[in-house]
Every structure is written in C-alpha cells, then in structure tokens.
Amino acid sequence: MSASTNMGHVTSFEVWEIETARRQFKDYYRGMPTECPCGRMVAPCQPYRCLYCDIWFCEDCAGEHFGETKAAFLERKAKECQ
Numbered sequence: 300m301s302a303s304t305n306m307g308h309v310t311s312f313e314v315w316e317i318e319t320a321r322r323q324f325k326d327y328y329r330g331m332p333t334e335c336p337c338g339r340m341v342a343p344c345q346p347y348r349c350l351y352c353d354i355w356f357c358e359d360c361a362g363e364h365f366g367e368t369k370a371a372f373l374e375r376k377a378k379e380c381q
C-alpha cells in the first residue's frame with residue numbers, strides 16, 4: 300500500500316484520527332488490548348467506540364468524548380423506559 304496522494308485537503312487532526320482508528324482496529328481485530336488516545340490500554344471487551352470518529356476510548360475518555368458518563372447514560376435510559 301502506498302501513501303495516498305488523493306486525499307484532498309486533510310487536516311492533521313483527521314490524519315491522526317484515521318491513523319489512530321486504523322491502529323486500534325488492528326489490535327481489536329486480533330483480540331489484543333488497544334491504546335486509548337490518553338495512553339491507557341483498554342481490553343477488547345472494554346473500549347467504547349465513537350460512531351463518528353471510529354476511535355475506541357477507555358471508559359473515562361468515552362464519558363468525556365460523548366459528553367455523558369456511562370452511569371449518567373444508564374440512568375437516563377432507565378428513566379426513559381419507565
């Protein structure tokens with residue numbers, strides 16, 4: 300695979316995002332722990348993946364990234380289902 304020169308204008312954040320997602324997917328696919336952008340290793344059953352960025356996060360970073368902690372999400376869902 301050669302480096303694509305056909306990507307148009309890509310910001311360094313987008314490059315980082317694509318490379319991070321690609322590296323994480325390889326780890327995840329092999330059933331290996333992968334690295335959250337914060338540097339913490341996350342086990343294959345633990346990471347939370349963003350639908351938009353395709354990046355896996357540890358639970359703390361996911362709460363920050365999604366703007367809601369897992370506990371807050373579960374509480375909100377429980378209320379909605381009553």
Ligand SMILES: [Zn+2]
Pocket residue numbers: 349350351352353364
């Ligand atoms: Zn995201």
Ligand SMILES: [Zn+2]
Pocket residue numbers: 335336337338339356357358359360361
């Ligand atoms: Zn993290």
